[in-house]
Amino acid sequence: MTTLVFLEHHHDPAGGAELQKGSLGVLAKALSLGGDVAGVVLGSGVGDAAAGAGAVKVFVCDDPALASPLPQPRVDALATLVARTGAETILFAASVLAADVAAGLAARLEAGINWDVTDLVVEDGELLAKRPALGDTVMVDAGWKGTPRIALVRSGAFDPAERAGTPEVEEFASELQEHSTLAELVGQEQEEASGPSIEDADVIVAGGRGLGAPEGFRLCEELAQALGGAVGATRAVVDAGWYPYSTQVGQTGKSVSPKLYIACGISGAIQHKVGMQGSGTIVAINKDPNAPIFDFADFGVVGKLEDVVPKLTELVRARRGG
Amino acid sequence: MKIAVCAKQVPDATVHKRIDPGTKRLDRTGEGALNPTDVNAVEEALRIKEARGDGEVVVVSLGPSRAMDSLRKALAMGADRAVLVADDAAAGSDLVATSYALAKALERESPDLVLFGQQSSDSDGAVLWAAVADRLRRPLISQVAHLTVGDGTVTGKRQTEFGYDVISAPLPAVVAVSDAINEPRYPSLKGIMGAKKKPAEELSLADLGIEADRAGEPGSRTTVVALGPPPSRGDTVKIEDDGSAASKIVEYLAEKRLL
Ligand SMILES: Cc1cc2nc3c(=O)[nH]c(=O)nc-3n(C[C@H](O)[C@H](O)[C@H](O)COP(=O)(O)OP(=O)(O)OC[C@H]3O[C@@H](n4cnc5c(N)ncnc54)[C@H](O)[C@@H]3O)c2cc1C
Numbered sequence: 001m002t003t004l005v006f007l008e009h010h011h012d013p014a015g016g017a018e019l020q021k022g023s024l025g026v027l028a029k030a031l032s033l034g035g036d037v038a039g040v041v042l043g044s045g046v047g048d049a050a051a052g053a054g055a056v057k058v059f060v061c062d063d064p065a066l067a068s069p070l071p072q073p074r075v076d077a078l079a080t081l082v083a084r085t086g087a088e089t090i091l092f093a094a095s096v097l098a099a100d101v102a103a104g105l106a107a108r109l110e111a112g113i114n115w116d117v118t119d120l121v122v123e124d125g126e127l128l129a130k131r132p133a134l135g136d137t138v139m140v141d142a143g144w145k146g147t148p149r150i151a152l153v154r155s156g157a158f159d160p161a162e163r164a165g166t167p168e169v170e171e172f173a174s175e176l177q178e179h180s181t182l183a184e185l186v187g188q189e190q191e192e193a194s195g196p197s198i199e200d201a202d203v204i205v206a207g208g209r210g211l212g213a214p215e216g217f218r219l220c221e222e223l224a225q226a227l228g229g230a231v232g233a234t235r236a237v238v239d240a241g242w243y244p245y246s247t248q249v250g251q252t253g254k255s256v257s258p259k260l261y262i263a264c265g266i267s268g269a270i271q272h273k274v275g276m277q278g279s280g281t282i283v284a285i286n287k288d289p290n291a292p293i294f295d296f297a298d299f300g301v302v303g304k305l306e307d308v309v310p311k312l313t314e315l316v317r318a319r320r321g322g
Numbered sequence: 323m324k325i326a327v328c329a330k331q332v333p334d335a336t337v338h339k340r341i342d343p344g345t346k347r348l349d350r351t352g353e354g355a356l357n358p359t360d361v362n363a364v365e366e367a368l369r370i371k372e373a374r375g376d377g378e379v380v381v382v383s384l385g386p387s388r389a390m391d392s393l394r395k396a397l398a399m400g401a402d403r404a405v406l407v408a409d410d411a412a413a414g415s416d417l418v419a420t421s422y423a424l425a426k427a428l429e430r431e432s433p434d435l436v437l438f439g440q441q442s443s444d445s446d447g448a449v450l451w452a453a454v455a456d457r458l459r460r461p462l463i464s465q466v467a468h469l470t471v472g473d474g475t476v477t478g479k480r481q482t483e484f485g486y487d488v489i490s491a492p493l494p495a496v497v498a499v500s501d502a503i504n505e506p507r508y509p510s511l512k513g514i515m516g517a518k519k520k521p522a523e524e525l526s527l528a529d530l531g532i533e534a535d536r537a538g539e540p541g542s543r544t545t546v547v548a549l550g551p552p553p554s555r556g557d558t559v560k561i562e563d564d565g566s567a568a569s570k571i572v573e574y575l576a577e578k579r580l581l
């Protein structure tokens with residue numbers, strides 16, 4: 001029974017490619033389940049990246065067509081490898097890139113895919129995926145009909161293990177489909193963080209689209225200042241240009257675990273939740289009583305930000321003598 | 323330019339979503355609504371059409387017959403037509419089966435651009451487009467927060483874990499947009515009235531030449547084995563603001579020694 005684990009790497013501008021922590025966590029989980037496990041590194045000039053996997057078999061496809069972080073040529077490469085190895089299970093750690101590779105591969109191989117997986121277990125010799133569904137209101141044991149099986153693991157589900165030794169690398173070549181190389185990376189922007197990192201803050205006051213406009217963030221900034229905390233944001237407002245990328249909390253942003261997290265006008269999407277559920281205490285203010293954030297906030301207020309937050313700031317200032 | 327928007331009906335946000343323990347499928351009997359992030363995809367399609375001054379926007383969906391009620395919202399916003407693949411034999415379709423049926427419906431339409439929303443509120447997958455793009459053998463750009471359509475090309479800017487990528491692809495292409503891409507319009511009264519007269523077509527699996535073993539449960543490759551309670555989340559409190567919420571938050575934080 002062969003399991004392949006997609007090992008995602010990131011080329012940092014300073015040079016060198018590093019394997020992502022999430023993929024290494026999935027690799028550790030796969031190894032703990034037993035059977036033949038191999039990692040897969042797909043890229044251009046990534047020979048060194050595989051070293052981060054430790055003593056394990058790693059298939060490497062080094063091809064200029066895999067230079068950009070785009071999914072479709074990676075579907076081709078994995079389909080080639082699955083055909084060659086007869087792999088029965090292909091595992092991915094959730095990321096913007098990996099999700100598209102996994103789902104594209106599912107269609108290519110007519111393979112079942114389970115996503116948002118938080119645990120993998122073998123029961124009576126069968127692989128089962130545990131995945132919370134419907135906004136984490138129910139836990140589903142999901143299985144597969146036949147092979148190959150594909151799973152996309154939720155961010156942060158598995159910790160990487162210390163892995164010593166050097167991998168046994170086997171290079172392979174991939175055929176590319178015509179449609180797979182049509183999309184092209186034409187630009188990249190990396191945003192340098194400014195100010196103190198939200199990852200170190202004890203208190204985070206985070207704002208979402210409920211703030212209504214970029215100026216709305218003043219409410220969060222004043223409350224954060226009164227509490228001696230930092231300001232965080234959702235992807236929706238970061239993508240809309242209301243607040244800097246470096247303050248984004250969630251799957252594609254930062255993972256934070258302050259003592260106190262105050263969510264202002266944030267709906268509580270799973271991708272936001274995975275970045276802040278480790279917070280000590282979560283307070284949420286939202287005008288929609290059905291907002292999913294109330295399912296996991298310790299203290300929820302159904303109300304309008306403009307009514308609640310300024311008063312809260314005033315009371316905190318009075319108490320802290322600010 | 324012909325633009326197809328993939329959109330689905332989901333349980334309305336006010337409905338408590340549940341999986342039917344008997345069928346192990348989502349209970350879809352309650353009130354439905356157009357999936358919130360698909361409204362952004364419809365809006366983006368309308369803006370592209372309006373900017374170019376010509377073209378057609380067709381909404382394509384897989385779901386039960388009653389899903390047409392929700393697709394009418396897209397027509398009321400300004401979409402020209404709706405095509406719904408509705409068939410009892412398609413119930414319980416997973417990603418493999420859903421992507422196959424949608425690809426068949428899209429092949430029939432043969433649009434220049436296929437748009438997807440960010441994620442279905444009932445599946446939280448945010449993955450379907452990649453499967454459909456592979457079946458259609460078209461280039462894909464996903465999670466797009468800013469889209470420009472040029473002559474024969476599309477360019478999208480999207481966020482990743484490391485910053486922003488700008489990706490370009492020739493048409494025909496598949497693009498999935500994020501919910502930050504635009505602020506959707508509300509349908510006007512005139513739009514709502516007009517939507518009733520717009521073409522709304524329902525297709526069966528047979529109409530699209532979809533084999534019975536490639537749809538619904540027979541065509542699916544995943545199974546639900548068991549259902550259980552979610553991980554416990556401890557004690558939670560939820561109050562309605564009556565003017566005193568701020569002081570109640572302060573009391574709560576003081577009690578937890580967080581102030
Ligand atoms: C692959 C992927 C990765 C993602 N990564 C991330 C990530 O890293 N981080 C992230 O945050 N998201 C991420 N998302 C997006 C996520 O799914 C949501 O779309 C996003 O978190 C929503 O942001 P929001 O809560 O600000 O906006 P919305 O969902 O629009 O919520 C706004 C909320 O404000 C409330 N509100 C409105 N007005 C008021 C008012 N006056 N007073 C009080 N409340 C009000 C509304 O009731 C609503 O609940 C990702 C999505 C995908 C598909």
Ligand SMILES: Nc1ncnc2c1ncn2[C@@H]1O[C@H](COP(=O)(O)O)[C@@H](O)[C@H]1O
Nearest residue numbers: 328329383384439441442447448449450
């Ligand atoms: N049954 C369906 N019919 C049409 N479009 C769909 C359907 N399911 C999902 N979609 C589209 O695919 C996107 C992503 O869905 P998902 O991968 O289920 O989160 C949605 O935002 C819709 O645009």
